[in-house]
Amino acid sequence: MDSSAKDMRTVEDDSVLVARTRRRDREAFALLYDRYSKLVYSIALRVARNVSTAEDILHDVFLQLWQQPEQFDGARGNLPSWMAVITRNRAIDRLRRQRVCLDPAEVVLQSPLDIGAEVELTEFVARVREVLQTMPAGQRQALELAFFDGKTHAEIAAEISEPLGTVKTRIRSALITIRKALER
Amino acid sequence: MSNEVQPHEVQPEDLALYAVGSLEGTELARMQRHLESCAVCRLELQRLNADVGAFAMAAAPEETPSDHVKQRLLAHVNRVEKREALHRAWNWSMAFRIAVVALLAVGAIVGWQDRQSVRQENAQLKQELDKERAESAQAKAIAETIKAPDTKSLMLVAVETKPQPMAHAFYSQKKACVFLMASNLAPLGPGKMYELWLLPKSGKPIPAGMFQADSGWHAQMLHEGLPPDTDAAGFAITIEPAEGSLTPSKEPFLLGKLG
Numbered sequence: 001m002d003s004s005a006k007d008m009r010t011v012e013d014d015s016v017l018v019a020r021t022r023r024r025d026r027e028a029f030a031l032l033y034d035r036y037s038k039l040v041y042s043i044a045l046r047v048a049r050n051v052s053t054a055e056d057i058l059h060d061v062f063l064q065l066w067q068q069p070e071q072f073d074g075a076r077g078n079l080p081s082w083m084a085v086i087t088r089n090r091a092i093d094r095l096r097r098q099r100v101c102l103d104p105a106e107v108v109l110q111s112p113l114d115i116g117a118e119v120e121l122t123e124f125v126a127r128v129r130e131v132l133q134t135m136p137a138g139q140r141q142a143l144e145l146a147f148f149d150g151k152t153h154a155e156i157a158a159e160i161s162e163p164l165g166t167v168k169t170r171i172r173s174a175l176i177t178i179r180k181a182l183e184r
Numbered sequence: 185m186s187n188e189v190q191p192h193e194v195q196p197e198d199l200a201l202y203a204v205g206s207l208e209g210t211e212l213a214r215m216q217r218h219l220e221s222c223a224v225c226r227l228e229l230q231r232l233n234a235d236v237g238a239f240a241m242a243a244a245p246e247e248t249p250s251d252h253v254k255q256r257l258l259a260h261v262n263r264v265e266k267r268e269a270l271h272r273a274w275n276w277s278m279a280f281r282i283a284v285v286a287l288l289a290v291g292a293i294v295g296w297q298d299r300q301s302v303r304q305e306n307a308q309l310k311q312e313l314d315k316e317r318a319e320s321a322q323a324k325a326i327a328e329t330i331k332a333p334d335t336k337s338l339m340l341v342a343v344e345t346k347p348q349p350m351a352h353a354f355y356s357q358k359k360a361c362v363f364l365m366a367s368n369l370a371p372l373g374p375g376k377m378y379e380l381w382l383l384p385k386s387g388k389p390i391p392a393g394m395f396q397a398d399s400g401w402h403a404q405m406l407h408e409g410l411p412p413d414t415d416a417a418g419f420a421i422t423i424e425p426a427e428g429s430l431t432p433s434k435e436p437f438l439l440g441k442l443g
Contacts, residue, residue, distance in 0.1 A: 024265065026258070026261060026262070026265070029261065030254075030258060033254055033257065033258075037249050037253070037254065038246060038247070038248055038249065039241060039244075041247055041248070041249035041253075042244040042245060042246050042247045043240055043244045045244075045247050046243075046244040046245065054247075054249075055249060055250065055253045058249055058253055058257075059253055059256060059257050059260075062257055063257065063260065063261070066261055078234075078237075080237070080241055081233075081234055081237025081238060081240075081241065082237065084236075084237045084240035084241050085233060085236055085237050085240060087240075088205070088240055089205065092205060121241075124238070124241070125241050125242045128238045128239065128241065128242035128243075129242045131242075132239070132242055132243060140243075143204065143239060143243075144243060146201070146204040146205070146206040147204045147205070147236065147239065147240065147243075148243070148244070150205065151206065152206050152207070152208050153201050153206050153207075156206070165197075168195075168197035168198070168200070168201060169197055171197070171200050171201060171204060171206065172196060172197045172199075172200035172201075174239075175200055175203070175204075175232055175235040175236065175239070176235070178235050178238050178239055179231065179234075179235045179238075182238060
């Protein structure tokens with residue numbers, strides 16, 4: 001990496017942008033939006049399956065980041081992972097008001113990875129996609145039904161006609177598979 | 185919160201279900217109780233959250249949002265920032281005025297020490313004069329609003345319940361200002377304020393000033409600087425967060441329409 005690329009990466013580091021956003025720096029906030037709006041929108045659209053609703057969720061998630069940037073700090077893990085979980089929770093909460101999702105302030109991630117720049121994010125996502133492609137289909141299906149469709153394990157068991165225990169095991173196994181692959 | 189490892193009453197699979205938001209009812213409550221006392225599970229949950237985040241980032245098909253979302257978001261942020269900047273400026277202005285009054289008071293004390301009563305009287309007279317000027321200016325503005333040829337008067341009463349809270353609004357379209365007198369308004373808790381809205385004949389409600397009720401449950405407010413020449417259909421009052429809202433967050437509890 002040449003020096004100019006290093007400088008660029010330093011300037012654009014997530015933690016720096018979040019810190020600037022805390023100081024009400026609209027330019028930094030716009031840079032964060034440019035970097036993660038696609039991620040947030042993709043998850044929102046996958047959950048909501050409606051463009052208008054997904055756009056509202058995208059707006060709300062970033063407005064939350066602007067209004068309460070202190071909810072995210074480095075100790076909570078990396079920003080894109082945190083935003084991904086927050087987006088999903090907000091989308092499910094919006095679609096199924098009767099279900100209680102975790103408050104953003106309670107979401108803490110213990111990630112060994114430090115995704116600080118766009119290149120690293122792209123590489124990270126590519127690695128996880130590789131894992132998902134080789135993962136048993138049943139595991140991935142159970143995880144998608146739980147995460148994106150907001151289904152309980154009982155609902156998933158009924159939908160795929162498998163015992164509850166099998167569904168539980170598949171969901172945990174899927175997550176552990178992702179973890180082990182990323183820790184290599 | 186204890187860091188001791190508690191006897192595990194939950195299975196690792198249930199912790200994974202919790203991380204993906206797939207637990208509910210008694211199972212969810214049991215897990216939350218357990219997490220409060222089990223540091224090991226809290227740590228494992230953080231790792232599972234990271235696993236879930238990684239999955240979320242990679243599993244959703246990539247979609248690109250429309251540019252108008254960014255424009256809407258940044259416009260919203262700009263509006264909020266402008267409002268907060270105005271609020272800060274107002275606070276500085278108040279601080280300046282308080283400082284001026286304090287300086288006058290200090291001057292009066294020094295004058296009393298040096299020349300006894302003459303300067304004290306001068307300072308008092310100046311304070312009284314300033315106060316009277318301010319009161320006179322406000323009274324003049326109120327009178328002009330009430331007497332302006334185009335001023336329309338309307339009474340705002342409770343929409344559904346007993347008509348106890350009420351407000352009287354005087355709106356001058358040409359002067360672009362409104363004077364409001366209200367009574368029987370309960371004082372609001374911290375973080376809340378009443379907000380008056382101009383309801384134009386076309387378009388969205390326009391913020392027309394925020395106010396609090398005094399200890400006697402009365403309130404009055406002169407709000408200038410409304411959008412010029414706005415044809416009003418009426419006014420409404422809502423309860424909003426103290427920092428104000430750009431649109432009414434709830435149904436109005438006081439509403440008045442111009443005939």
